[in-house]
Amino acid sequence: xxxxxxxxxxxxxxxxxxxxxxxxxxxxxxxxxxxxxxxxxxxxxxxxxxxxxxxxxxxxxxxxxxxxxxxxxxxxxxxxxxxxxxxxxxxxxxxxxxxxxxxxxxxxxxxxxxxxxxxxxxxxxxxxxxxxxxxxxxxxxxxxxxxxxxxxxxxxxxxxxxxxxxxxxxxxxxxxxxxxxxxxxxxxxxxxxxxxxxxxxxxxxxxxxxxxxxxxxxxxxxxxxxxxxxxxxxxxxxxxxxxxxxxxxxxxxxxxxxxxxxxxxxxxxxxxxxxxxxxxxxxxxxxxxxxxxxxxxxxxxxxxxxxxxxxxxxxxxxxxxxxxxxxxxxxxxxxxxxxxxxxxxxxxxxxxxxxxxxxxxxxxxxxxxxxxxxxxxxxxxxx
Numbered sequence: 001x002x003x004x005x006x007x008x009x010x011x012x013x014x015x016x017x018x019x020x021x022x023x024x025x026x027x028x029x030x031x032x033x034x035x036x037x038x039x040x041x042x043x044x045x046x047x048x049x050x051x052x053x054x055x056x057x058x059x060x061x062x063x064x065x066x067x068x069x070x071x072x073x074x075x076x077x078x079x080x081x082x083x084x085x086x087x088x089x090x091x092x093x094x095x096x097x098x099x100x101x102x103x104x105x106x107x108x109x110x111x112x113x114x115x116x117x118x119x120x121x122x123x124x125x126x127x128x129x130x131x132x133x134x135x136x137x138x139x140x141x142x143x144x145x146x147x148x149x150x151x152x153x154x155x156x157x158x159x160x161x162x163x164x165x166x167x168x169x170x171x172x173x174x175x176x177x178x179x180x181x182x183x184x185x186x187x188x189x190x191x192x193x194x195x196x197x198x199x200x201x202x203x204x205x206x207x208x209x210x211x212x213x214x215x216x217x218x219x220x221x222x223x224x225x226x227x228x229x230x231x232x233x234x235x236x237x238x239x240x241x242x243x244x245x246x247x248x249x250x251x252x253x254x255x256x257x258x259x260x261x262x263x264x265x266x267x268x269x270x271x272x273x274x275x276x277x278x279x280x281x282x283x284x285x286x287x288x289x290x291x292x293x294x295x296x297x298x299x300x301x302x303x304x305x306x307x308x309x310x311x312x313x314x315x316x317x318x319x320x321x322x323x324x325x326x327x328x329x330x331x332x333x334x335x336x337x338x339x340x341x342x343x344x345x346x347x348x349x350x351x352x353x354x355x356x357x358x359x360x361x362x363x364x365x366x367x368x369x370x371x372x373x374x375x376x377x378x379x380x381x382x383x
Contacts (some may be wrong), residue, residue, distance in 0.1 A: 009130050016120055017267065017346040020335075031338045035365055039355040040167075040200075040315050040341040042237035043289060043345040044359070046272075047282040050238060053275035056125055068257060072270050076245055081220055086247050088256045091264040093199060093231045093244025096256070097161075098125045100227065102194060103252075103259055105131040105158045113153055114161040115144065117347040119197065122161045130252040132156075142169035142309055146181045150188060152204050157189050163197040164214070165204055168347050168354045170311025172204050172214050180200035180218060182223040193252075194226040199244075202235035202283075203290050214312065222247055223341070234314060235286050236276040241269040290314045290357045297357065300367050303332045304374060317344075325377045327353050330370070334378040 019038030026034050038069060077084035090096040095210045098121075105112055107130035116135035126133040134157075136149045144162070153160065162181070165172040182194045186203050196216060204214040212218045217228040229246040233239035243265055248256065276283075297316055299310045305321030320330055331343045331353060342354040372379065 003145050007130070009127050010301050013124065013127055014346075016124055019342055020340050021338070025335055025338065025340055029336055029338070033263045034338045034340065035358065035362045036340045037358050037362060037366055038242055038340045038354075039239070040234060040313070040356045041239050041294075042234060042286055043314075043357060043362065044168065044237065044286050046237045047276045047280035049275040050236075050272040053271045055122060055369035057064055057271045059142070061266075061268055063267055064263050065186060065265060065270055067262065069265055069270055071290075072245075072265075072273055075274055078276065080217055080247060081246055082222075083250065084150065085250045086253050087245060088253050088260075089243065089245045089265050089270075091244075091269075092198070092233065092242040093229045093246065093299050094121050095196070095260070095264060096244060097197070099260060100159060100193070101125050101129050104193060104256055105129060107131055107307070108275055110156050110158040111154065111155050113149065113192075115149065115163075115166075117344075118161065119163050119167045120346060123207045128218060135244040138169075142166070142171045144177075146173075147182075148200045148354060150181070150184055153185065153189050153192065155191070156187065157192045159193050159195055160185060161195045163199070165200040165202065165312040167313065168315070168342075168344055168349065168352075170200075170315060171314040172201075172312035175214050175216060175219060175221075179221060179223065182226050182246070186223070191226075192225070194223070196226055196228045198228055199299045200234060201230070202287060203314045204312040205293075206291055206295075208284075208287070208314070217247060224249060224351065227252070232273050232276060235280070235283050235290075237286070238269070238272055238276055239373055241272050243269045243273050280368045281374070289359070293357045293360060293363055297355070297363055297367070301370075304367075304371060315342075315354050317349075317352055317354050319352050320374065324374050327351050327376070330373050334366075334369055335379040337372070339366050339369045341366070 022034045073084045073087040076087050111132040111134050112126045113134045116137050123133045134152045201215045204210040216222050227248045231244040290332050298308050301318050307319040311319040344352045
């Protein structure tokens with residue numbers, strides 16, 4: 001067996017930790033029914049119009065997609081009121097985030113700035129690229145200290161990542177604060193790009209106007225030194241299709257299309273995304289369900305003695321209360337009962353858990369199982 005010598009950054013890399021799958025928990029515990037509330041997926045599934053499009057277009061899967069995905073770019077440009085020359089689409093928004101690092105940050109010279117904890121793709125891809133990562137701890141209440149974040153920005157900073165609403169806490173800073181951060185960053189580090197990851201922005205606020213109140217993209221106020229990323233994985237119900245997009249400065253978008261691997265958004269993903277954009281009834285039902293169940297879950301978890309963080313996303317961050325079993329014990333006991341949520345050791349939050357907002361029935365099953373676990377984690381699951 002040959003021994004391969006890889007770059008030191010790869011050898012030392014801690015990989016991305018995904019949520020457990022339904023099938024592996026079925027096999028592990030010999031369970032028939034398993035509920036997954038670990039990966040912030042759409043509780044209503046896939047949009048009906050997208051399913052119809054996939055069936056209709058499946059026979060064309062032998063064809064390459066049209067270069068540059070012009071139909072999807074035009075649809076997204078119309079949705080957000082921007083020129084289609086500013087739209088980038090990718091194999092998930094992860095591809096766009098990765099490409100921005102590869103395009104802009106030079107190993108051994110530049111650095112990238114983000115919070116700690118944050119979405120782990122930012123530091124992972126930075127390390128893969130051999131670029132220094134500089135991290136500012138969140139405040140104790142998981143809010144953002146933009147003053148402190150700017151303190152670690154230097155003349156060598158090329159990218160500053162901010163997730164709003166944040167993952168894993170669901171915290172969402174005021175839109176005016178993000179806009180002010182962009183202006184201050186332009187003054188301190190004109191060479192730096194602010195990357196605003198709005199993957200969960202669809203769910204912000206308690207009503208349909210929440211997105212416009214919190215989002216720079218929805219308000220039409222994207223600064224010249226900023227990129228806003230979005231995804232089809234959440235409210236559009238296409239996580240398995242792997243498709244995301246961003247609004248970039250036009251010059252940077254042109255470089256993106258030069259550097260991106262050809263055909264990274266497959267032909268079926270593009271058709272599904274176009275159909276999902278048309279399926280407004282499905283998206284509105286998703287947003288209504290998530291907001292209502294988020295309120296209910298927050299209340300019930302609090303009643304069970306858990307410390308729950310306010311959230312603008314489609315998940316809740318919580319900590320079992322004093323005297324309760326610890327987070328890891330709760331997580332494993334829930335698995336034995338067929339409920340998958342997310343432990344947060346990979347976010348350096350070992351005493352916290354994250355639960356995605358499911359359907360009313362899924363959330364009821366989670367709450368009943370958690371109540372059992374908090375009372376006696378070693379007890380056998382209910383038959």
